[in-house]
Amino acid sequence: MRARWQRLRCKGLLGVWAVFLLMAAMLFAERSGIRTRLERPGRSYLTRETTLTAAQVMEELPATCLLVCNSQDEASLDAAGQFPQILTDMKVGYAQVDLAEEPLPALEGYHTVVVTLSDLSVLGENVLALADWVEQGGRALFASALQKTTCSMLLEQKLGILSSDYGYSRVDTVRPSGDFMIGGGKTYAVTDGFDSAWTVELSDRAEVFAVTDSDRATPLVWRTACGEGTFVVVNLGFCEKSTRGFYAAAYSLLEPVCVWPVLDGATFYLDDFPSPVPGGDGVYLRRDYGTTVSEFYTNIWWPDMLALAERYGFAYTGAVIENYGDDTLSEPEPQLDVSRFQYFGNMLLRAGGEIGYHGYNHQPLCTGTTDYRGELPYNTWPDEAAMAAAMKELTAFVGGQFPEGEHSVYVPPSNVLSAEGRRLLGQQFPGIRTIASTYFVDGLAYWQEFGVAEDGIVEQPRFTSGAVLDDYMKMTALSELNMHFVSNHFMHPDDLLDEDRGAALGWEELKRRLTGYMDWLYTAAPCIRRLTGSELSGAVQRFSQLTVSAETENDAVTLRLGHFVDEASLLVRLNEGRPAEVQGGELIPLTGTLYLLRAEQPAVTITLEND
Numbered sequence: 001m002r003a004r005w006q007r008l009r010c011k012g013l014l015g016v017w018a019v020f021l022l023m024a025a026m027l028f029a030e031r032s033g034i035r036t037r038l039e040r041p042g043r044s045y046l047t048r049e050t051t052l053t054a055a056q057v058m059e060e061l062p063a064t065c066l067l068v069c070n071s072q073d074e075a076s077l078d079a080a081g082q083f084p085q086i087l088t089d090m091k092v093g094y095a096q097v098d099l100a101e102e103p104l105p106a107l108e109g110y111h112t113v114v115v116t117l118s119d120l121s122v123l124g125e126n127v128l129a130l131a132d133w134v135e136q137g138g139r140a141l142f143a144s145a146l147q148k149t150t151c152s153m154l155l156e157q158k159l160g161i162l163s164s165d166y167g168y169s170r171v172d173t174v175r176p177s178g179d180f181m182i183g184g185g186k187t188y189a190v191t192d193g194f195d196s197a198w199t200v201e202l203s204d205r206a207e208v209f210a211v212t213d214s215d216r217a218t219p220l221v222w223r224t225a226c227g228e229g230t231f232v233v234v235n236l237g238f239c240e241k242s243t244r245g246f247y248a249a250a251y252s253l254l255e256p257v258c259v260w261p262v263l264d265g266a267t268f269y270l271d272d273f274p275s276p277v278p279g280g281d282g283v284y285l286r287r288d289y290g291t292t293v294s295e296f297y298t299n300i301w302w303p304d305m306l307a308l309a310e311r312y313g314f315a316y317t318g319a320v321i322e323n324y325g326d327d328t329l330s331e332p333e334p335q336l337d338v339s340r341f342q343y344f345g346n347m348l349l350r351a352g353g354e355i356g357y358h359g360y361n362h363q364p365l366c367t368g369t370t371d372y373r374g375e376l377p378y379n380t381w382p383d384e385a386a387m388a389a390a391m392k393e394l395t396a397f398v399g400g401q402f403p404e405g406e407h408s409v410y411v412p413p414s415n416v417l418s419a420e421g422r423r424l425l426g427q428q429f430p431g432i433r434t435i436a437s438t439y440f441v442d443g444l445a446y447w448q449e450f451g452v453a454e455d456g457i458v459e460q461p462r463f464t465s466g467a468v469l470d471d472y473m474k475m476t477a478l479s480e481l482n483m484h485f486v487s488n489h490f491m492h493p494d495d496l497l498d499e500d501r502g503a504a505l506g507w508e509e510l511k512r513r514l515t516g517y518m519d520w521l522y523t524a525a526p527c528i529r530r531l532t533g534s535e536l537s538g539a540v541q542r543f544s545q546l547t548v549s550a551e552t553e554n555d556a557v558t559l560r561l562g563h564f565v566d567e568a569s570l571l572v573r574l575n576e577g578r579p580a581e582v583q584g585g586e587l588i589p590l591t592g593t594l595y596l597l598r599a600e601q602p603a604v605t606i607t608l609e610n611d
């Protein structure tokens with residue numbers, strides 16, 4: 001009996017010890033900056049070896065779309081510059097024809113045709129073949145503002161045009177309908193708008209999806225049924241990286257169902273954070289707060305930024321700068337003053353964030369072969385070995401300061417990265433899995449598309465920045481929600497020290513604008529996942545290799561997802577019927593006919609009820 005009692009008491013004590021140890025471990029985890037959060041499968045990296053690039057999977061897809069271009073037509077060149085990427089990202093297999101080189105091929109066998117021409121004359125009599133093909137069930141998108149010619153006049157009525165002019169109308173604003181686009185039902189300003197849209201009046205047969213917000217609204221996107229088929233016209237008159245989402249959304253109006261893989265993530269980077277106290281003129285901080293730069297960041301800016309993240313439910317991804325020296329010649333030296341790194345870094349981690357790499361110093365990874373042409377105040381590195389040594393010091397420093405958590409994202413200083421620097425990261429730093437630079441082609445910038453590079457590194461462009469958020473950024477943000485269902489924003493603490501980035505407006509005004517942007521984003525897309533940098537990369541990998549085919553039968557759409565791993569997000573446009581039941585995933589309404597599908601299985605069935 002006694003022995004049994006002892007055993008029982010012993011067991012009881014063991015239990016107490018176990019609880020105590022668990023509590024100690026949790027406290028330790030809390031103190032050392034690890035947020036105890038649920039495992040989030042589907043948000044971590046896939047291995048480099050198993051991830052396919054978009055180019056690899058596109059080879060598997062049959063060409064169901066014909067992209068019609070004319071290399072002698074300037075507007076066609078603009079659209080033809082964007083559409084290969086739009087179709088690749090939507091995983092639509094396509095063939096491309098340049099009418100300056102060859103005639104229009106037979107259209108039988110294609111499901112869709114995208115015509116990028118502004119002058120249809122080059123089609124000649126084939127314009128009637130195209131119209132016949134649509135009448136028999138074909139789906140054609142006109143992507144450029146058309147010129148009024150004898151050829152376009154043959155089509156006008158079929159396109160739903162009542163009357164047209166030889167002139168063009170000014171497009172200073174775009175107002176997409178709420179049914180059409182995520183973030184629709186609002187007016188967006190066009191930067192450097194011009195007379196870009198064909199002046200037309202539409203008949204009642206045309207369904208209008210976007211107009212200019214002016215006294216005499218010019219139709220910018222519309223759809224017209226024609227026989228068994230459909231025409232969609234985008235009449236914006238400009239097609240560039242910042243407006244791709246309009247074209248993706250317009251393309252999705254063609255067929256009864258359109259489904260494409262997306263990223264489903266919003267990420268917020270703090271570049272140069274943590275870092276030493278930024279240099280720069282604190283004149284506006286003294287004006288508004290009477291503090292030093294250092295005190296301002298600790299007592300005002302950072303608490304405000306944390307409150308913003310908490311309000312919208314996201315966490316920051318910081319990118320460390322170890323020192324602000326410009327020395328590229330001496331041996332790298334470890335940063336000894338670590339108090340700011342510890343203070344800000346651990347708070348960022350405790351709030352669920354992530355820390356990546358920005359630089360040993362703020363000198364981009366470029367050797368003497370790069371000429372900054374006086375545009376950037378940087379020094380180059382003498383050779384590849386010097387860049388590697390600096391990166392080694394940085395990765396060791398970050399690993400030493402923050403031993404727990406993911407350090408896999410590299411943000412190039414000023415978004416500049418040479419081909420040599422890029423190669424170096426892929427070959428010598430296996431811990432770096434992501435490069436987060438910029439979306440836009442600009443000077444020396446390392447610009448990117450969302451995808452997986454051949455060396456397995458995830459290319460993850462950011463496209464909005466700072467706190468000023470001008471019209472161009474708002475347009476891009478709208479476009480990207482509708483193209484990739486993504487927001488990827490970055491900000492520097494020293495935006496508040498730089499007049500070009502809005503310093504004179506003062507932090508209160510900048511904070512108001514930043515909050516306004518977050519309000520817009522999370523109102524337009526309340527369900528979008530809040531992701532850290534590496535989590536967004538996990539989404540990029542899954543998106544990059546995912547293919548999708550849709551089959552409709554007996555009021556049910558069956559989707560088959562190729563290269564599905566564990567989960568996938570897709571945009572689903574249902575032009576006919578409404579969803580009644582979903583098997584294999586969750587379907588979340590976004591706009592009138594657009595849904596977000598979170599697939600849990602490689603086969604998803606959506607049962608439709610017809611209105």
Ligand SMILES: [Zn+2]
Nearest residue numbers: 271272413414
């Ligand atoms: Zn920076």
